[in-house]
Amino acid sequence: MSSSYARRIPSPTHRAIVLCYHAVSDDWPSPLAVGVRQLEHQIQALRRRRYRFLTFGELVAQVSSGGPARKIAAITFDDGYESTWTRAQRVLERLGARATVFVPTHFIDSGKPLRWPGIEEWSGTPHEHELRPLTLEQLRALSTAGWEVGSHTVSHPRLPTLADDRLADELARSKAWIEEQLDRxxxxxxxxxGAYDERVIAAAEAAGYRAAGVLTGRLPAPRPLAWPRIGVFRVDRGVRFLLKSHPWSVWARSTGAWALLRPEKSS
Ligand SMILES: [Zn+2]
Structure with missing residues (x-):
């Protein structure tokens, strides 16, 4: 593949990092949930290290067009948990940072609890309220507050397993819904x-996406449609987060030499 969005960026920059969070909760023992203070400390730590915060799309565009002049970071939240609005946004607003949220549009549109392998075991437990999706009003408020709203497909399937027509539909319909609802x-x-392959990348490009985030233990060389993100989970506290987000470890993980911080879970 030789098109512009699918190409490799020749020299990966370690001045640009993308963090991938999911939910924010002090009570939910899921590995996907970070605590409120945990999130706050992590963003403050990046600020102390003089990172400037951009949306994911802005960061990829900036690196792809020659690299940033200074350190930049993008904070992303997958899945569209209601806690993205009720907890994460409040922390980030206090710290003057914007972020990106990637939403599976079927759940936002229907208001049904988030449900797929990896989180559905929390249904019927005292924590099931954590599976509430953002409402459309909350999503619009995030957008108005300067957040970027990206697609996490319609129904959160494992994209490499889908037939071509279903793959194209998941990518196109979620994009169209977000554009219609947010008017941007x-x-x-x-x-x-975080699951993708070359066929998925080609489909994402055909659907009109310019940047796509992945989530893997080994960080691939950055390409706009397969951009590495650092997953941050409940266990990533204190020095563990500092190590994980440090440019040296980002470099080491891109070479496959970094096994210390595994295993990673994604959803
Ligand atoms: Zn997800």
Missing amino acids: PCETLAYPY
Whole structure:
């Protein structure tokens, strides 16, 4: 593949990092949920290290067009948990940072609890309220507050397993829904479970996406439609987060030499 969005960026920059969060909760023992103070400390730590915060789309565009002059970071939230609005947005607003949220549009549109392998075991437990999706009003408020709203497909499937027509539909319909509801372009995507392959990348490009985030233990060389993100989970506290987000470890993980911080879970 030789088109512009699918190409490799020749020299990966470690001045640009993308973090991938999911839910924010002090009570929910899921590995996907970070605590409120945990999130706050992590964003403050990046600020102390002089990172400037951009949306995911802005960061990918900036790196792809020659690299940032200073350190930049994008904070992303997958899945569209209501806690993205009720907890994460409040922390980030206090710290003057914007972020990106990637939503599976079927759940936002229907208001049904988020449900797929990896989180559905929390249904019927005292924590099931954590599976509430953002409402459309909350999503619009995030957008108005300067957040980027990207697609996490319609129904959160594992994209490499889908037939071509279903793959195209998941990518196109979620993009169109976001654009219609928010009245602004949706050009970014996060692959559910971080799962992708070359066919998925080609389909994302055909659907009109300009940047897509992945989530893997080994960080691939950045390409706009397969951009590495650092997953941040409940266990990533204190020095563990500092190590994980440090440019040296980002470099080491891109070489496959970094096994210390595994295993990672994604959703
Ligand atoms: Zn997800």
